[in-house]
Amino acid sequence: MNRTTRTFGSVTLGEKLPPLKIDVTAGLIVGGALASRDFTPVHHDKAAAQATGLPDIFMNILTSNGLMGRYVTDWTGPEAALKSIEVKLGAPNVPGMVMTITGEVTAKDDAAGTVIVSVSGDNNVWGTHMAGKVCVALPKES
Amino acid sequence: MTPAETSAFEAKIRAYVGREMGPPKRGNDDVNLAMIRHWAEVTGDENPLYTDAEFAAASSRKGIIAPPTMLGIWAMEGYPMAQGHTGKVDVQRELHNIFEAHGFTGVLGTNTITEFHRELRPGDQVISHTVIDNISAPKKTARGHGYFIETVTRFTDQHGQDVGRQVFRTLRFMPSAESVAANQAQSGGDAKLKAPTRIQSPRGHDNAWWWEAIDQGKLLIQRCKRCGTLRHPPRPMCGECQSLEWDSIESSLEGEVYSYTEVSYPKFPGYPDPLLCGLIQLKEGTRLVANIVGCVPEAVHVGMKVRGKVERVDDATVLPNFYPA
Numbered sequence: 343m344n345r346t347t348r349t350f351g352s353v354t355l356g357e358k359l360p361p362l363k364i365d366v367t368a369g370l371i372v373g374g375a376l377a378s379r380d381f382t383p384v385h386h387d388k389a390a391a392q393a394t395g396l397p398d399i400f401m402n403i404l405t406s407n408g409l410m411g412r413y414v415t416d417w418t419g420p421e422a423a424l425k426s427i428e429v430k431l432g433a434p435n436v437p438g439m440v441m442t443i444t445g446e447v448t449a450k451d452d453a454a455g456t457v458i459v460s461v462s463g464d465n466n467v468w469g470t471h472m473a474g475k476v477c478v479a480l481p482k483e484s
Numbered sequence: 485m486t487p488a489e490t491s492a493f494e495a496k497i498r499a500y501v502g503r504e505m506g507p508p509k510r511g512n513d514d515v516n517l518a519m520i521r522h523w524a525e526v527t528g529d530e531n532p533l534y535t536d537a538e539f540a541a542a543s544s545r546k547g548i549i550a551p552p553t554m555l556g557i558w559a560m561e562g563y564p565m566a567q568g569h570t571g572k573v574d575v576q577r578e579l580h581n582i583f584e585a586h587g588f589t590g591v592l593g594t595n596t597i598t599e600f601h602r603e604l605r606p607g608d609q610v611i612s613h614t615v616i617d618n619i620s621a622p623k624k625t626a627r628g629h630g631y632f633i634e635t636v637t638r639f640t641d642q643h644g645q646d647v648g649r650q651v652f653r654t655l656r657f658m659p660s661a662e663s664v665a666a667n668q669a670q671s672g673g674d675a676k677l678k679a680p681t682r683i684q685s686p687r688g689h690d691n692a693w694w695w696e697a698i699d700q701g702k703l704l705i706q707r708c709k710r711c712g713t714l715r716h717p718p719r720p721m722c723g724e725c726q727s728l729e730w731d732s733i734e735s736s737l738e739g740e741v742y743s744y745t746e747v748s749y750p751k752f753p754g755y756p757d758p759l760l761c762g763l764i765q766l767k768e769g770t771r772l773v774a775n776i777v778g779c780v781p782e783a784v785h786v787g788m789k790v791r792g793k794v795e796r797v798d799d800a801t802v803l804p805n806f807y808p809a
Contacts, residue, residue, distance in 0.1 A: 343530040343531060343532075345532060345539070364528075370526065373525075373526040374526050374527070377519070377522045377523045377525070377526045377527075377557075378523070378554075378557045378560065379557055379560035379561075379562050380560060380566075381562065381563045381566035381567065382566055382591060383566070384591065384592075392664065392667045392668050393589065393659065393664060393668075394589065394590040394591070394592075394627070394657075394659045394664070395590065395627060395628065395659040395660055395663030395664045395667060396663075396667060397667045397677065398677075402593060403593030403594070403595075403596055404553075404556065404557060404593070404596075405526070405527070407553050407596055407598070408523065408526075408527040408529070408551065408553040408554075409527055409528075410553075411527075411529075411551065411552065411553040412527050412528065412529040412531070412551075412553075415529070415531050416529075416530075416531075420531050420532055420533045420539075420543065421543060421544055423552075423600075423603065424552040424553070424600055425599070425600055426597070426598060426599045426600065427552075427553065427596070427597075427598050428595075428596070428597045428598075429595065429596050429597075430594065430595045431592075431593065431594050431595065434592075436677065437677075438677045439677065439679075440679075442757070444757070462751075464751050464753075464757070465753070466679045466680075466753055466754075467677050467678070467679050467680065467753055468753060469750065469751060469752070469753045470750065470751065481544075
């Protein structure tokens with residue numbers, strides 16, 4: 343990660359963030375579920391996931407949320423501050439898929455010094471896994 | 485369920501709306517470096533404010549902070565509650581148990597809205613105050629018939645100060661019998677999920693020859709044998725002289741953009757993003773719909789010179805693509 347931080351003034355409305363590809367592996371799904379203290383069986387037990395009609399274990403929403411937050415702060419740099427994240431899930435992420443995360447600056451609030459990045463995470467098999475908005479405060483100057 | 489059973493069930497679950505999950509609860513673990521590092525590792529988050537003490541100390545934060553997306557994690561119940569191993573169940577688990585007992589065995593987190601009011605640091609306590617805010621009307625979803633349960637959690641710290649808020653929506657659903665059967669049937673073979681290919685070209689009596697040439701790496705243009713007029717897409721009769729006799733020539737693949745559009749929503753699995761569809765005016769005179777690739781959408785303009793290449797775009801598909809010349 344780049345350790346310098348973007349300033350509020352340097353960000354333009356409509357700016358696109360570089361895409362990030364995430365290999366969705368069983369390791370990432372189980373690791374994310376356990377690191378988020380989520381022991382719901384569908385996130386680590388394939389038979390339990392199949393009993394709910396899915397082919398395999400699937401990523402929990404907290405991991406998706408964490409990846410979305412990371413995606414935006416990777417771009418802003420460390421001195422930015424996350425203010426809010428809204429995540430809506432669509433198609434599940436199951437092992438073997440590749441999720442590509444993309445984002446675009448869709449709002450700037452001069453008074454608050456915050457920008458809103460609209461983020462989409464699309465997997466290569468079923469399409470949109472997550473869509474959301476991340477509000478992040480940026481320093482006025484570096 | 486019969487209508488009477490459904491209304492009894494709905495009365496039971498609706499009685500939970502507005503109820504607190506229990507008394508305010510301090511997280512099992514206070515904010516700590518180990519859990520922060522585990523989370524940063526798995527999400528691939530290299531933000532030095534989370535894991536690099538030296539960098540964090542020199543930053544505006546003057547020390548390590550927890551990734552804000554961990555807010556709800558500090559309040560998670562952990563293994564015993566999820567496995568039902570614990571003697572006491574909280575109000576939320578009680579509600580979920582009612583859903584399960586009525587066949588709504590599927591569970592899926594579908595939305596979160598999280599606000600961060602203060603960054604958390606190692607040593608902070610996180611106390612959660614959760615209310616079951618809403619249960620939706622019954623819904624038909626892609627996963628099956630079910631209900632959305634929405635909880636609202638207010639988080640405070642050891643000083644009683646507000647640190648954040650989270651709305652969490654969960655779908656409880658009755659898995660559809662067909663999808664369960666389909667997925668259990670394939671579990672033995674462990675069929676790999678296949679990424680979709682492009683929608684395959686429809687090949688009929690009058691156009692299969694054209695697609696077969698594409699498969700061989702050639703872009704052909706149909707030509708009237710009588711008057712020599714070129715035409716595309718392939719069809720049986722010449723529009724100029726009505727002759728049914730035809731042959732073809734191979735295109736030079738040189739041309740320019742006659743018109744174009746960017747398909748931006750929705751994104752299609754199996755298709756590139758951005759997806760640029762061009763109407764290409766070939767040097768020979770006919771026009772062809774094809775993707776414009778090898779440049780950003782902003783660079784494309786009407787009249788742009790392009791050069792085509794017939795190439796494999798996925799396991800099942802060969803197509804002519806046009807690049808900036």
